Structures are given as structure tokens and as C-alpha cells.
Amino acid sequence: MKRVLVVEDDQAIADTLMYALRTEGYSPTWVSLGEDALAFVKQDEADLLILDVGLPDMNGFEVCKQLRRFSDIPVIFLTARGDEVDRVVGLEIGADDYVVKPFSPREVVARVKTILRRRTPAMTGRPLHAGAFIADDVRASISFRGVVLELTRYEYRLLRTLIAEPGRVFDRDALMNAAWEHPDVSLERTVDTHIKQLRAKLKAIDPGSTPIRTHRGLGYSIAPDVTG
Numbered sequence: 001m002k003r004v005l006v007v008e009d010d011q012a013i014a015d016t017l018m019y020a021l022r023t024e025g026y027s028p029t030w031v032s033l034g035e036d037a038l039a040f041v042k043q044d045e046a047d048l049l050i051l052d053v054g055l056p057d058m059n060g061f062e063v064c065k066q067l068r069r070f071s072d073i074p075v076i077f078l079t080a081r082g083d084e085v086d087r088v089v090g091l092e093i094g095a096d097d098y099v100v101k102p103f104s105p106r107e108v109v110a111r112v113k114t115i116l117r118r119r120t121p122a123m124t125g126r127p128l129h130a131g132a133f134i135a136d137d138v139r140a141s142i143s144f145r146g147v148v149l150e151l152t153r154y155e156y157r158l159l160r161t162l163i164a165e166p167g168r169v170f171d172r173d174a175l176m177n178a179a180w181e182h183p184d185v186s187l188e189r190t191v192d193t194h195i196k197q198l199r200a201k202l203k204a205i206d207p208g209s210t211p212i213r214t215h216r217g218l219g220y221s222i223a224p225d226v227t228g
Contacts, residue, residue, distance in 0.1 A: 001027040002116055005046035007037040007063070008078065009056050013101075017050060020105035026112070032056070034063040041071050048112055053079035053090075061089060068094045072153060074115045076108065091190045094152065096180075130163040130222070132211065147205050154179050155198050158191070162212065167224035169215045195220055 004021050008014040009032045021028040029046070031037050034055045040046060049067075053060035064075055076097040077090045090098050097111050128135040135142045142149050142159055151159065157179035162170060170178075172191045179194075199212055213221050 001025060002047045003045060004028045004048050004050060004112060005037060005040055006030045006050045007034065007055065007060070008032065008050070008052040009054070010052075013052075013078075016105050017108060020109050021112070024109050024113070026109075034058040034060065037063055038066055041067060041073055046073060048074045048076070048116060050076050050078060050108065050112070051095075053077055053081070061093060064090070064093050064095060068152075076111060076115070078103070078108075092193050128160075128164065130166055131224075132206075132209070133159075133163045133222075135160050135163060144202055144205050144211075145209075149201055149205075151198075151201070152194075154194050155201075158194055159198055162220065162222040166222045169219050169221045171219035175220070 004026050006014050006017050006021075006028055008017070008030070011032075014030045014032075018028045018030055029040070031040060032055070034057050037049065037051065041049070051060050051063060055063070060077060060079070064077075067073065067075070074096045075094065076099060077095050078099055078101060079090075080101045096115050099108055099111065128137070132145050133142060137160075140153075140156055142151060142156060142163070149155075149159075158175055161175060161178040175191050180190075195212060199210075202209065202211055211223050213223050215221060
């Protein structure tokens with residue numbers, strides 16, 4: 001069974017989520033503090049986190065920031081605030097989804113299912129060679145000029161989408177649908193942020209190369225003339 005860690009200081013909310021998760025065949029665990037959540041994940045005891053933003057010991061955003069230093073585990077934020085700026089912050093620091101209270105436990109579980117299902121890499125067989133890039137779907141890795149890139153799953157999905165069709169201009173909506181489990185809760189700014197991070201990682205390998213091109217008002221593409 002997939003293990004889900006519920007990080008929520010309101011026991012009533014936690015109990016409701018735990019029941020809904022068990023009903024759908026998951027193995028949930030509840031902790032009420034951010035520090036406990038970090039310790040739990042370090043022991044590799046969970047496949048996904050449902051993380052409340054307002055915790056007693058530390059902000060949920062800070063928990064996620066610390067988490068991303070050592071783990072790529074999926075995170076769904078729970079919050080009483082629905083402001084766009086909070087959604088942007090949550091998604092940009094590495095969250096997979098964002099649910100505003102009050103919410104339906106069934107909806108949260110449905111989002112858990114979608115994220116865990118999509119997290120399993122597709123076994124497509126032979127690596128994809130695209131100029132200076134090689135994408136290995138079995139290992140969910142991409143190398144650039146012979147160097148394996150250290151990518152988050154969103155960076156991997158975005159870059160994998162771009163290099164699959166060199167020269168094609170992808171608008172932000174297409175990239176959001178390719179990379180995010182719930183693109184309706186993501187924002188265009190999130191795509192731009194991840195593209196910026198990808199460019200920095202590629203530049204660290206080859207400072208003179210600019211494989212990701214910006215098409216103002218249209219989107220992004222991989223330069224078709226970027227060779228190995």
C-alpha cells in the first residue's frame with residue numbers, strides 16, 4: 001500500500017483525511033508538527049505528504065523548503081488561504097498541488113491518486129537522443145553534453161517535453177499540461193520559474209550554449225541546432 005503522511009495540527013481534519021485515505025486503500029500516518037514530518041520523511045516512511053501550511057512549530061512553506069533539500073517526495077498543501085500569491089509560493093518551492101479549506105476529503109484523495117499514478121515513470125524502452133540531450137525514461141533522467149542533470153520532476157517533465165520535438169514552440173498551457181498533475185491550479189509564472197532554473201543548470205555545463213529559446217508571447221522551444 002502507498003504510504004501517505006498527513007501533517008495537520010487539527011485532529012478533526014486529520015481524522016477525516018485518514019479515514020478517506022484508508023477507505024481508498026492507502027496507509028496513512030498522522031503527525032501534527034513540521035519537525036516530525038521532516039524526520040519521518042528522512043526515514044523514507046512515506047510516498048506522499050499532505051501538508052498543512054499553518055502548523056504550530058513552523059510554516060508549511062518552510063517545511064517544504066527544507067524537505068526539498070533532501071527529498072523529491074510529492075507534497076499537497078492544505079491551507080485556509082486561497083490568495084494567488086500563496087499558490088504561487090507553494091508551487092514554486094516544489095509543491096505538487098494546493099487545496100484550500102474547507103475541502104472535500106474525496107477530492108483530496110483523488111488528487112493523491114493522480115499524483116502517485118503520474119509519479120511512476122513510463123517504461124518507454126530506448127533512450128531518446130536529441131542533439132546534445134539524451135533522455136532515459138526508464139531512469140527518469142536527462143543528460144546534456146554527457147552530463148546527467150540533477151532535475152526535479154517538474155524540470156524533468158518540462159525538458160523532456162521540449163526535447164521530444166526540437167524546434168516546436170510550446171505555449172505555457174501545453175507545458176503546464178505536460179508537467180503538472182493539476183494544471184488548473186498552476187500558474188504561467190510557475191512555468192517561467194522552472195524554465196529559468198533549467199537554463200541555469202544547462203549553463204553550468206555549457207556556459208556558451210542557449211538551448212532553450214524564448215518566443216515572446218508564444219512560449220518556449222529547444223533550439224533544433226543544439227548538437228552534441
